[in-house]
Amino acid sequence: MSVTRFFVLFVGLVFLTALSVCLYLLGWVLYIHWKYRHIPSPKIMGNFFMGHITELTEFEKKGRHLSMLFLKWKKEYGTVFVIFTMNRAIVVCLEPSIVKELLVNSRSTKPAALYGKFHTVFGQRFVGNGLFSELNNDHWEKKRKMLNPPFKRKYLMDLMYQYNNSTEELISYLKLKADGKTEVHMAHEFNKVALDIIAKVAFGLDNLNVIHDDDAPFCQAVAQSMKGLMHYIRTPFWKVDFRKESQAAMEKSRKAMIFMRNIAEKCILNRIEDIKEGRNYPEDILTHIIKYSRSKDGMMGMEEMIDECFTFFIAGQETTAQLMSYTFEMIGRHPEIYKKLQEEVDCIIGEKPVISYDDISKLEYMTLVFKEVLRYTPPAAGIQRQNVEDIIINGYKIPARSNIALSHYSLSRDERFWDKPEEFNPERFREDNTSFDKEF
Numbered sequence: 110m111s112v113t114r115f116f117v118l119f120v121g122l123v124f125l126t127a128l129s130v131c132l133y134l135l136g137w138v139l140y141i142h143w144k145y146r147h148i149p150s151p152k153i154m155g156n157f158f159m160g161h162i163t164e165l166t167e168f169e170k171k172g173r174h175l176s177m178l179f180l181k182w183k184k185e186y187g188t189v190f191v192i193f194t195m196n197r198a199i200v201v202c203l204e205p206s207i208v209k210e211l212l213v214n215s216r217s218t219k220p221a222a223l224y225g226k227f228h229t230v231f232g233q234r235f236v237g238n239g240l241f242s243e244l245n246n247d248h249w250e251k252k253r254k255m256l257n258p259p260f261k262r263k264y265l266m267d268l269m270y271q272y273n274n275s276t277e278e279l280i281s282y283l284k285l286k287a288d289g290k291t292e293v294h295m296a297h298e299f300n301k302v303a304l305d306i307i308a309k310v311a312f313g314l315d316n317l318n319v320i321h322d323d324d325a326p327f328c329q330a331v332a333q334s335m336k337g338l339m340h341y342i343r344t345p346f347w348k349v350d351f352r353k354e355s356q357a358a359m360e361k362s363r364k365a366m367i368f369m370r371n372i373a374e375k376c377i378l379n380r381i382e383d384i385k386e387g388r389n390y391p392e393d394i395l396t397h398i399i400k401y402s403r404s405k406d407g408m409m410g411m412e413e414m415i416d417e418c419f420t421f422f423i424a425g426q427e428t429t430a431q432l433m434s435y436t437f438e439m440i441g442r443h444p445e446i447y448k449k450l451q452e453e454v455d456c457i458i459g460e461k462p463v464i465s466y467d468d469i470s471k472l473e474y475m476t477l478v479f480k481e482v483l484r485y486t487p488p489a490a491g492i493q494r495q496n497v498e499d500i501i502i503n504g505y506k507i508p509a510r511s512n513i514a515l516s517h518y519s520l521s522r523d524e525r526f527w528d529k530p531e532e533f534n535p536e537r538f539r540e541d542n543t544s545f546d547k548e549f
Contacts, residue, residue, distance in 0.1 A: 134158075137196050145198045148505050149186040153193070160193030176490045176518035179203065183519065189503045197222060199493070200507055201514045203523065207502055208515050217494040219244050220512045224493075230341045233363040234370070235334070238413060239420030252417070255401040259311070259394045266466040268310045273463050275306045278320045299433040301328060304426045311394040311421060312376045327372065330365040331426065337362025373418035374411065394421060431488035432479070439482055439533055446535065449474055477535035484521040485533050491516040 138158055155163030168178045179201055182190055188203040202208075211217040219242075227235055227242040236242050240256070243249040258264065279302045286293050301319045304327070308314035319325045340358065341347065347359065380399055383390040390396060398417045402409035409417075440447040453474045458464060491514060498509045507513065522530045528537065 134196060138193075141196060141198050142193065144508060145191045145200070145511075148189065148191040148200065148507075150191045150193070151182050151186060158195065160195055160197075162194050165192075165194070174490060174518065176516045179514075179516050179519045180522055187503065189505050197512065199512045199514050200502075201516065202502055203516060203519050204502060205520060205526070207500075207513075208520070210500070211494045211496065211513060211515065216246060216497055217513075218246060218497065220493050220495045222512065226342055227338070230334075230338055230366065231347065231359045231363055233366045234412070234416075235338065235366055236420045236423065237416035239416035241420050241424055251406045252401075255397055256394065258392070258397055262466075264392070269464065269466050271310050272306060275302055275309070275320070278302075278305070282321050295437055296430070296434040297323075299437070300332075300426065300430040303429040303433065304328065304331060304422075307422065307425045307429070311425070312373075312418065313380070313391060313393065313395060314372075314376065326368065330368045331422065333362055333365035334369055334423065335427065337365065369419055369422065370415050373415045373422070376418065377411065377414050428488040432482065435486040435488070436478065436482045439485065440478070443533060446478065446533075450478060474535065477538045480538045481533060481535040484527075487517045487521060490518040 135158070138160075151161060151164070153161060153164075165175060165178070168175060182201070183203050189200065191198050191200050193199075221244055224242050224244060227239075228237055229235055238244075238248075240249065240252045243252060279298065283293065283298070305317065305319050308317050308319070308327070317325060317327045319328045322328075337359070340362070344350065347355070350356075376395055377399065380390060380395050384396075384399065395418065398409075398414055402414050440450060453472060457468060457471045461468070493512055493514050495510050495512060496507060500507050520526070524530055
């Protein structure tokens with residue numbers, strides 16, 4: 110066979126392969142659209158093959174959360190509609206009854222297409238099969254029970270000294286910045302103090318120095334890991350992105366994840382040694398992870414234990430810091446609420462050098478503020494689940510194994526359940542208030 114003929118055959122084979130792949134993908138996209146044709150769907154403004162990705166991307170570029178777009182579409186298409194992202198359909202459901210059905214009553218599962226992304230990022234194990242990304246319901250339930258003891262009242266009461274110490278450390282740091290000229294990014298500061306507390310109370314890490322050191326390696330690694338995760342989720346074709354800057358960013362994220370996992374492994378090994386040698390050790394999350402790994406139900410190796418530690422580092426720090434940041438923003442926007450909070454704190458805490466667990470339970474108005482913040486700007490705006498069998502929602506049949514998006518944010522802004530939902534009003538959560546649907 111001549112070189113010319115071989116080259117022609119090779120090019121022809123490559124062309125036919127590429128054509129076959131394109132036709133298969135096109136056929137699959139057409140099938141997905143046909144399968145969900147009976148459910149209302151927003152008009153696709155861009156490329157049919159890309160689905161609603163253009164609208165979602167443009168909305169995010171404006172600095173707005175996708176849940177706001179869901180609210181907009183709800184007014185046009187109802188509480189159940191479907192959006193398409195290339196070869197995938199996502200049924201958006203804004204009905205609280207279905208939230209309860211999928212999360213409590215049924216055996217719905219986490220869609221691997223979404224939660225599987227958290228297992229490995231850019232080829233590097235991220236949170237693996239940790240609690241957040243665990244796809245097996247039975248395994249998830251056992252792991253969730255493993256984490257129950259460290260959240261009991263007695264354990265939290267014993268940790269108040271640590272909460273006080275970390276808070277004092279943050280205040281001391283901020284006082285150094287309070288010169289009337291220096292700008293302080295409070296979201297960043299809340300990230301640091303949340304990370305400091307979690308590292309100490311959950312894993313016994315006392316030497317990270319994350320509050321006073323803006324360049325602390327641990328802080329930098331957490332931030333880079335989260336940045337890499339978001340880039341990974343939004344870049345489906347990262348394997349063929351050979352740009353120098355992209356490769357450098359991916360490698361930086363891999364190194365950050367390796368750094369975090371190495372710290373988790375060191376914590377585990379040190380605690381195992383403490384247990385083996387009979388030394389004193391706290392009954393914290395790390396201890397419960399190790400004990401669970403040795404139980405009949407656990408059977409976890411080192412990588413799986415690291416998964417759980419890394420999951421708690423990332424998820425616990427991120428959501429806690431966001432709640433503090435949103436609360437700080439909202440009381441800044443509402444001076445009358447800030448005044449009430451200050452009066453309550455002055456009355457109950459006063460000049461006490463240390464805040465006790467009982468003091469916190471007396472801060473009733475602060476509790477109302479936190480509840481309203483969680484409604485108004487929930488740190489976790491939504492989740493996805495897959496139904497294991499066909500279900501009917503508002504008269505629409507949702508085929509089994511559909512990806513169903515549940516939006517906490519959208520439901521918390523729904524006028525069917527809340528009086529003036531766009532208004533930030535902590536008073537709505539008082540026991541004698543009837544301005545919202547308590548059953549909801």
